[in-house]
Amino acid sequence: MNSENRFIKFLGGRNLVFSLSLLILIGIMIFIYDKISFVFNPIIVVLSTITPPIILAFIAYYLLNPIVDFLERLRIKRIWGIVIIILGISGLLAGIILLTAPAIEAQVKELFRNFPNYVQQLWKDVTTSIENSFLGPYYDNAYDWVVSNFSDIPGIVGSYIGNAFEGIQNVASTVTNFVVVLVTFPIILFFLLKDGDRFKAYCLKLLPPKFRKDVNQILDNMDAQVGSYIQGQIIVATCIGILLYIGYLIIGLDYAITLAIIAAITSVVPYLGPTLSIIPAAIIAIVDSPFMLLKLAIVWVIVQFLEGNFISPNIMGKTMKIHPLTIVIVLLVAGNLFGIIGVILGIPGYAILKVLVAYFYNKFKARYNRYYGEEYGAYAQDQQSENK
Template identity: 45%
Template sequence: MDNNRAWYNRFKLFFLNNRFVLFLLVLLLIGVNIFVLTKISFVFTPFVVLVQTLLLPLLLTGVVYYLLNPLVDFLERKGIKRVFAILSLYLLLIAIIALIVLAVVPLIREQINGLLENLPAYGIEVERQFRELIGSKFFNEVQSALGVESIDITANISKWATALLQNTWTRLGGILGAVTEVVLAVVTVPFVLFYLLKDGKKLSGFILSFIPNALRAETGTILKETNHQISSYIRGQIIVSFCIGTLLYIGYLIIGLDYSLVLAITAACTSVVPYLGPAIAITPALIVASVTSPAMLLKMIAIWTIVQLIEGKFISPQIMGKTLRIHPVTIIFVILTAGKLFGIFGIILAVPGYAVLKVVVSHIFQWFKIRSRLYETESTNR
């Protein structure tokens, strides 16, 4: 009898009086409920459609919010009412966009049209260089060492090119649908952004109102650190991408590379993705430079190397600093995993999402260390 009572007291002490164990049990019950509800399509389908509809507008709005909110706060500190500060920034943005449309867009359109017109010639030139490479002595030695026939290589490349062309035409409708979604998202951004800039400071208080009083202080700290991580990353990455695009454009102009503006803008856009973005952006520049001449290819590689050194040694350390404190190898694996799971949105949101998750998990772990008393130092135990 006493033995049973002792076991009951141990069970009560470990399970019923242990908040962490109860917390895990609650999470388990929530997970079971979600798993059961996912088997009922009409329960989660509207929720999934809602998330897919709101994801892109909210993503674009959040990026613009973190860029403009410091300016709105600055104008408000100078005595300008917040609504008037927002409207002033809107007018300034409209003027900048109009200037870009009138001055830059025609040049971009001209270069894109020229690139599209020359694509057949580029394809023929690439095919000629490839055939010369197949017939070279070095390639024959590599081929014999690997035991691969050149006919098989040519056939595989032809099949790959045919499949790529067929998939491009097949997915044309999907591309047009995606463009329509982007246009609608861009149209809705100014309206959502206005209210977010106006009442964004109240959002954290609104979220904390649902949190129990005992957890509000810690939750407020998590929200503050999360906001700092996201804002630092977005502002820093956009500034770094703009600097990369500007430097590459200047370098391409100096060496006389064709379609320099389009190639620089492509590099600036893809540089939003750390480490993998520059590797993707260099591909079109390599094609244009290699088709132009071997000397142009060497010049382009030199310009790209110089810009990457400037970005890695001077620009990123000054702008990004050590705000994220994430190892480069970790970033690469996070981007690859998120891209595999969620596609292009996963690649874009991988690093800030991981930074937010790191903040939340680190605070939960600190809370667990304090509550469990399993990580007390030896001096404390003594």
């Protein structure tokens, strides 16, 4: 009997009934929402409108807040430090765009115009090599099978493209959304940099005093995890882009700056991004010559060696503590669920979820130790866990 009572107390005692009732009410609310979800369409529209500038502002906040803090330590008022940084970065970006935009635009246009020819030439070379090899007798059969089973692919692709164009025909809406992001992003960023700490303290004061310390701990852990990831990943991606650009220039690869920009952008996504970014460069290199492909491989190996052994360990550190296989799984799942947004934000979302799971697991261990630790042996407690 004592064992049963102890188990009920371990699960929450009288609070267990409240928790189960709360779960039932949440389930009923979800069921009702599924039936009348159209009522919430205006709320969904509002959230979809304000979410992009808020996400961009938070990304920029994590990048710029350390600089603002540094200027504040130099006794420059925070508001003036923010103004200096925003004006400086805006001027720097404007100068870079004015100086490099014509060359990049011409190179991008030429790459998009010629890339289909590169792919076609690569396919022709592969076909010729297969026909002249021991696989030649099987080539015709394989080709007929592909044609018979995938002959309608152009029609399918065309229908998808048509649907996509139908979805973006409302140019006014697209332009409006872009203008909203462009106008609201700097405003949100300014107030995040100026009043971020005050906003956090204000939100904590809204909570009951009993929960403030725990919530503050969770927010601090999330801030450290997500902030370090965003700062580190963008710096690492920028370094990869610069190193590849230098390497492409050295080996004389065409479209060096465009391919380096593609690599820098895709490298924001860990593991999968750098692998995808090398594909267009490899196609261009192999069509140029086998020797160019060899030089590209050497450049890629050198850049990956520098990134894996010097750049990432010193910039990213050990803060995230996520296994590479976990990162790949998270990216695949998030990509299937939310598309490109899921791929970009999957790892920060996982980091937030990991902080929450770790917090509740520590609470579970502390509760177990209270009711069963002396009799059956206690869990090892983390330094941040408390016996509650």
